[in-house]
Amino acid sequence: GESVGLHLPTLSVQEGDNSIINCAYSNSASDYFIWYKQESGKGPQFIIDIRSNMDKRQGQRVTVLLNKTVKHLSLQIAATQPGDSAVYFCAENGGRRALTFGSGTRLQVQP
Amino acid sequence: SQTIHQWPATLVQPVGSPLSLECTVEGTSNPNLYWYRQAAGRGLQLLFYSVGIGQISSEVPQNLSASRPQDRQFILSSKKLLLSDSGFYLCAWSTPRQFQETQYFGPGTRLLVL
Numbered sequence: 257g258e259s260v261g262l263h264l265p266t267l268s269v270q271e272g273d274n275s276i277i278n279c280a281y282s283n284s285a286s287d288y289f290i291w292y293k294q295e296s297g298k299g300p301q302f303i304i305d306i307r308s309n310m311d312k313r314q315g316q317r318v319t320v321l322l323n324k325t326v327k328h329l330s331l332q333i334a335a336t337q338p339g340d341s342a343v344y345f346c347a348e349n350g351g352r353r354a355l356t357f358g359s360g361t362r363l364q365v366q367p
Numbered sequence: 368s369q370t371i372h373q374w375p376a377t378l379v380q381p382v383g384s385p386l387s388l389e390c391t392v393e394g395t396s397n398p399n400l401y402w403y404r405q406a407a408g409r410g411l412q413l414l415f416y417s418v419g420i421g422q423i424s425s426e427v428p429q430n431l432s433a434s435r436p437q438d439r440q441f442i443l444s445s446k447k448l449l450l451s452d453s454g455f456y457l458c459a460w461s462t463p464r465q466f467q468e469t470q471y472f473g474p475g476t477r478l479l480v481l
Contacts, residue, residue, distance in 0.1 A: 260441035274459045277374075288468075290469055290470075292472075297475075297477070298474060298475065299457050299459075299473050299474050299475045300411070300457070301472070302469055302471060305469055345410065345411070354401055354413045354416055354426070354470075355411075355470055357409045357410040357411045358410060359409060360409075360410055
């Protein structure tokens, strides 16, 4: 079946370094992708989104890259800070009425 | 601006007891509303979505039901809780009539069934 998955369950980075979180998707009909950040005990928080007619989108300290050829999505966080520690989910909505979420990557920022 | 509320924040219930979780949205009209469940350390599973008052779609067969008595109110219920109903329940909303848009989540309700 169609799925959205993540390559790395846990990512540990040093404070100040850049972080890259990856996500693979298999639904070729997907045309809208979102990254969410979820801190412990809280609901997911929208970070950034991208549509399939783009291959890159930048926000504040974050960049999302989309490679439709290999069905790959990544989230880059520049100058990672302790407050970035959380679980990050990618989600896609390939024509369906709700989002399909990946299993998540835990980002741990070491001081 | 739009805000979404859920309550209670935490709930401990015995097996076989009823359940009612409430979600309300402010600052938007006729939103699409969603209930998700998240098991510990896992992703989100869609349970129900609603496009309007009284309109509920169920994504997975289960022990739970949902209702939308008012435009911006979404309720998750059960007549008899099971141990497997434990989890983190999240309500979300999105722009009316546009499903392929961002969903915004509430703070969640953590349910523990003993």
